[in-house]
Amino acid sequence: MIDYVSALSIDFGLIVPEITVLVTSFVVMMLACSKKVSSWSSTVTLVGYVLALWFTTRQWGHQGSGFADMVTCDNFGIVFKAIFIVASIIVVFLGHRYLRVKGLHRGEYYALMLVSTLGMMVMANSSDLIVLFLGLEIMSVPLYVMAGMYRRSLESNEAGIKYFFMGAFSTAFLLLGIAFIFGASGTTNLRSIVTDFSYIANSFPVYLYAGVALILIGFGFKVGTVPFHTWVPDVYQGAPTPVTAFFSVAPKAAGFAALLRVFVYGFSEVTILSDVFWVLAVLTMTVGNLLALRQDNVKRMLAYSSISHAGYILVALVVGGADAVAAAIFYLVAYTMFNLGGFGVVTLLETRSGCKSEFNELRGLSKTNPYLTATLALFMFALSGFPPTVGFIGKFYIFSAAMQSGFVWLTVIGVMNSFVSVYYYLRVIKTSFFDEAEGTPVPAVLSPTIIIALVITAVGTLGLGLFPQQLLQLSQAAIFGMP
Amino acid sequence: MSEYLAVLLFAVAGIGIVLITFGISRLLRPHNPYPEKNVTYECAEETVGPSWIQFNNRFYIFALIFVIFDVEAIFLFPWAVAFGQLGLFALVEVTLFLMILFFGLFYAWKKGVLKWV
Numbered sequence: 001m002i003d004y005v006s007a008l009s010i011d012f013g014l015i016v017p018e019i020t021v022l023v024t025s026f027v028v029m030m031l032a033c034s035k036k037v038s039s040w041s042s043t044v045t046l047v048g049y050v051l052a053l054w055f056t057t058r059q060w061g062h063q064g065s066g067f068a069d070m071v072t073c074d075n076f077g078i079v080f081k082a083i084f085i086v087a088s089i090i091v092v093f094l095g096h097r098y099l100r101v102k103g104l105h106r107g108e109y110y111a112l113m114l115v116s117t118l119g120m121m122v123m124a125n126s127s128d129l130i131v132l133f134l135g136l137e138i139m140s141v142p143l144y145v146m147a148g149m150y151r152r153s154l155e156s157n158e159a160g161i162k163y164f165f166m167g168a169f170s171t172a173f174l175l176l177g178i179a180f181i182f183g184a185s186g187t188t189n190l191r192s193i194v195t196d197f198s199y200i201a202n203s204f205p206v207y208l209y210a211g212v213a214l215i216l217i218g219f220g221f222k223v224g225t226v227p228f229h230t231w232v233p234d235v236y237q238g239a240p241t242p243v244t245a246f247f248s249v250a251p252k253a254a255g256f257a258a259l260l261r262v263f264v265y266g267f268s269e270v271t272i273l274s275d276v277f278w279v280l281a282v283l284t285m286t287v288g289n290l291l292a293l294r295q296d297n298v299k300r301m302l303a304y305s306s307i308s309h310a311g312y313i314l315v316a317l318v319v320g321g322a323d324a325v326a327a328a329i330f331y332l333v334a335y336t337m338f339n340l341g342g343f344g345v346v347t348l349l350e351t352r353s354g355c356k357s358e359f360n361e362l363r364g365l366s367k368t369n370p371y372l373t374a375t376l377a378l379f380m381f382a383l384s385g386f387p388p389t390v391g392f393i394g395k396f397y398i399f400s401a402a403m404q405s406g407f408v409w410l411t412v413i414g415v416m417n418s419f420v421s422v423y424y425y426l427r428v429i430k431t432s433f434f435d436e437a438e439g440t441p442v443p444a445v446l447s448p449t450i451i452i453a454l455v456i457t458a459v460g461t462l463g464l465g466l467f468p469q470q471l472l473q474l475s476q477a478a479i480f481g482m483p
Numbered sequence: 484m485s486e487y488l489a490v491l492l493f494a495v496a497g498i499g500i501v502l503i504t505f506g507i508s509r510l511l512r513p514h515n516p517y518p519e520k521n522v523t524y525e526c527a528e529e530t531v532g533p534s535w536i537q538f539n540n541r542f543y544i545f546a547l548i549f550v551i552f553d554v555e556a557i558f559l560f561p562w563a564v565a566f567g568q569l570g571l572f573a574l575v576e577v578t579l580f581l582m583i584l585f586f587g588l589f590y591a592w593k594k595g596v597l598k599w600v
Binding site for chain 1: 569572583586589590593594
């Protein structure tokens with residue numbers, strides 16, 4: 001008998017959070033079978049997420065790899081897993097009432113969300129390109145369904161189909177890239193690729209560069225960098241708003257986890273990548289911001305804004321190195337907070353009947369919901385990067401990492417882009433505070449769940465802005481555990 | 484490069500055989516077209532309506548459930564062949580795998596997918 005358990009170093013201790021999320025998704029799916037208990041699904045989902053978060057934090061500081069070196073448990077992955085879980089918890093709170101109002105509150109929604117989170121966690125933990133691909137697929141397939149969940153809305157159907165086609169297309173690129181890398185190196189393991197890099201680069205440069213380029217395109221689609229961003233606005237606008245909130249944060253963070261792991265750790269010696277990322281970052285920031293200027297729909301504006309934020313995070317990939325990775329993680333945590341907050345307010349406003357989140361519908365909001373409008377203003381200030389919010393600190397770390405490595409022009413372009421973005425974020429504040437509504441405005445009804453979501457995100461946005469030290473230390477400790 | 488020459492020759496031969504067989508049959512066969520030859524094939528029965536009709540979407544879901552068990556069989560075969568060497572741990576793993584798949588079937592069953600009205 002072969003002792004393959006130790007030969008392949010199968011160690012279930014490494015994937016306890018993942019198993020927790022998987023089991024929870026089964027339980028929720030089971031609840032969804034019966035009409036009587038399906039309303040419990042959100043509570044069970046929350047319990048599962050909190051348990052998974054607890055198990056994840058318990059892993060902090062422990063390093064190890066297992067499953068034939070395909071799974072690596074390190075602080076980098078743990079921080080990202082925590083980001084996914086926290087974002088999911090906020091989305092559960094944020095979507096509860098919206099889904100009930102629209103008749104979408106079903107166990108399947110939560111089960112799909114859990115499976116998608118599981119995929120992200122697998123992505124963040126993988127040290128092998130095949131496992132990375134597997135995680136990406138586990139993450140993406142539920143997302144396609146979630147985008148098209150609102151079956152009676154044509155826009156939602158369109159979003160689902162569009163996302164599916166673009167996602168399938170980008171996956172093909174990624175897989176072909178992995179195949180090229182395997183052809184050049186004979187392995188899909190990132191650690192082996194790093195060890196044998198100079199041999200691979202000297203023997204098969206064409207396959208190596210083709211593979212790296214294709215993998216970059218595949219992930220470029222997933223995180224929505226220009227020129228692979230065309231699906232983002234339609235999908236974000238068409239999908240149910242809580243789903244959009246989830247899209248804009250969790251899969252994006254997962255995509256960046258994979259990008260950082262593959263390109264900052266795996267292919268760090270491909271020097272041309274820095275220039276490629278320079279172009280991508282500048283394009284993504286600029287195109288995202290310029291197109292956001294002309295939007296009349298808040299959801300669509302936030303979609304373009306999320307493209308431009310991806311551009312800021314790409315700056316970290318241009319710079320490379322531990323400081324830039326820490327800055328990127330800090331920015332992703334910050335972005336999770338204020339972007340979910342922004343989408344939370346939009347979700348709340350959309351529970352009013354007939355609301356399509358056009359800019360016009362924000363008029364007179366400060367008269368009917370003064371506190372809500374103030375919260376919205378806070379998130380908009382954070383998105384545009386005003387101090388003392390965490391948006392400012394996040395941008396500061398990213399651009400100071402770029403400056404220290406001598407990327408002066410990149411920093412200048414980034415800061416200029418920040419200025420441009422102020423226009424459309426402040427337009428939200430201006431419309432909701434100073435414009436008079438036509439007719440009597442309908443107040444938005446707050447529910448306890450959305451209040452929880454908004455309080456978490458507002459406290460995060462302001463608190464991490466005032467006391468960023470702890471989070472900065474955390475993200476600096478989030479290093480790759482792969483020597 | 485010589486390994487790829489074999490691939491090229493293989494491709495040329497593959498395309499060539501198709502062209503040659505079609506060419507020979509074109510030279511040998513009688514040429515006698517009549518409209519019945521173009522109707523939809525229904526196992527020699529009289530054709531009823533066009534073939535472009537909407538199928539009941541239950542077929543789709545049935546096909547999807549079939550795929551689950553199709554894939555399951557593929558994964559069970561290698562395990563069954565190597566069962567002697569793999570032992571208890573693999574048995575537990577496979578049982579978990581089967582349970583996950585049966586869970587999917589159970590869900591479909593509870594949702595009334597298997598009911599054929």
